[in-house]
Amino acid sequence: MEIESQYSPQETEKKIYQFWMKNGFFKPEKSAPKKSKGTYTVVLPPPNVTGCLHMGHTLNVTIQDALIRWKRMQGYKTLWIPGIDHAGIAAQNVVEKNLRKEGVSRFDLGREKFIEKVWEWKQKYGDIILDQFKQIGISCDWSRTRFTMDKDYTKAVETAFEYYYNKGMVYRGKRVVNWCPRCQTSLSELELDHQEEQGSLWYIKYPLADDKDRYVTVATTRPETMFGDTAVAVNPSDKRYEKLIGKKLYIPIINREIPIVADQMIDQTFGTGAVKVTPAHDMADAEIGRKHDLEIIQVIDERAKMNQNAPVQYQGLKAAEARQKTIEELANLGSIEKIEPYTHQIPKCSRCNATIENMPSWQWFVKMEGPAKKALAAVEKGKIKFHPKHWENLYFSWMRNVRDWCISRQIWWGHKIPIWFCQTEPEKYFLSVKPPKKCQICKHCQPKQTEDVLDVWFSSALWPFATLGWPKKTKDLKTFYPTDSLTTGHDIVNLWVSRMIFSSLEMTGAIPFKDIVINAMVKTKDGKRMSKSLGTGIDPLTLIEKYGADATRFGLAWQITELQDMRFDEANIMAGKKFANKIWNAARFVGWQIGSEKIDVAKAPKPITDVDKQVLAELKALVRSTNEFLKNFEFGKAIQDIYHFFWHTFCDIYLEAAKKQINETQDKKLQSNTRNILMYVLVNSLKMLHIFMPFVTEQIYQLLPIKNKKKALIIENWPK
């Protein structure tokens, strides 16, 4: 073989990937043997349309590709379905931000036009993201690529909603949400930034109703919400207030009567141990309010101004202005006991930095009691396993305390909830997936669909089966479902994995997957989060360009342990590049020793010398341990062992010995046997290496003189 002594991934990788694609090796129909050992299915956690490839994705798909390639070579009918998530508010944000550069808001455009814009974005960037994945060399069946807003997928979403609705599991309720007064939408916790602000803690005296000379002092950072107070809460075991529980207090200024209630939640050591409860404007207070059946009085509106429930002189004031006025008025009344400086975290809108207001709003919920029970049992009984196991704790703790799922969002981009409101009786509604011909309530009005959109996770929860065609009874669904393993980060165990499990049990009656592989979070060497905005992110595409995809994959796989974080060290990628070169040169040497004679590697040659014995025995042991490691999803150990064998046993010891066994003897039998062993060990090493470093290994395979060679290494038989 006339080959360069330096392996250059950049030229090879593109060529090899095209070769695989052209031959359809990623498709189960083309890659599986006629008599397959069964199926092995994986669904790719769909990246957001907004995203571009980061180290987390790279690690995540490296693992999945190793599994899929391993199973494919073992003779399973393997399918790996890729796709993209429409990413709800994240996508809406990005497009909105882009529009803002042109001085246009989404409200200027209107809903229809805006959604068109998001679709344009998706068309443009969806493919870019998938191309990035291809650069890593992953073997997804691209012909089955799905998007969570595709027509068929939308059908699945509607069917799922219908299912819950018809079973009486969907309801509408008022709940305190995070509201951005500028963006006019509720936001999830993930969409908030917390900023430290210097504020004050005001100690305000609330007089007792039956004895105006006595009072209870409450501490608050938000005095202006006092007009919405419907109780004062104390800890039941707080001696100071024991005798006051159940008595009434007056809210200063407005002199409305409110009860003193007892609640475990109250921290006796904070402030005065007595808390004003404003169920409308505080999540915690809302919880207390629910427990004690308190009235909810909203005093701040959607624009963060005081509404008609506040005293007249306050109405229309911004919350901050109202606070000032409240303090002045309280001071005049002599109701302020003291003021302490207080530093606290203020929630801000991550998009526009406006201060978030908590306020009650109507939302849609799915009852979780039934689904959670089933989902819990599936993991408890071991039908679904977490790897590493301890991650199941995260799942259990969430599932055991799960609250009803708020599935509605007040954004524009997403699946519209198929609920229609009667215009005659506006409180009444009905379900209709298609625009209804007439109102099912009053039979004569023109019903209006809710503006709300479903939580993105509602649709991603259906991913394992909706990608296979559900609710249609497709051949794919029948063949490939349930899937086998799901690989993802621990950050979305509750958001996503849990929801896939119960959704699958509800919709299909089956578990969505058997094994959940939790991959580590990739952090910087100093343990910092990798983030673009912090400038701590590392772009995997740059690494691929610099060292090659094989090296990048190797470097990441090498660092896989059971830990929750991976401190990423680029040195390992460099080691990967060296290793790729080592493999390349070992193969070059073997090819050189052999010439053009085709070697049969179907069976292991018989050893003659001690080194022969050693290398063959170690290879055999390696195959066994590698299978064991992979079965247990211990990828780091697997690649480290293969590396060690290849470099130190095969190259350092056997190759050196082989030089002597071939060149320093006249023994023809020993010479040819040594050549056979060289080729045999090389090819079998390549097979195992292939699942982590697919490109170099395939390239070498293509060049080697082997008898009865398969068309490609990717469909070769896994060593026995």
Add this chain to the structure above:
RNA sequence: GGGCGCUUGGCUCAGCGGUAGAGCGACUCGUUUACACCGAGUAGGUCAGGGGUUCGAUUCCCUUAGCGCCCACCA
């Protein structure tokens, strides 16, 4: 506030009841007909601190400190 994880040679990490290993890096020597992205070696750690269990602990338990993550309703 609660929960979880981590703390082992310069760096990234294994390991595990009987006084420590790998890769990278460093150093020494060697090799220029597979590979200098190489080979053969060497140095380097009181296994975060304290306490306990034990014949014996890096390994088990408690505790302190630091780091990280998740959850949460400190007004």
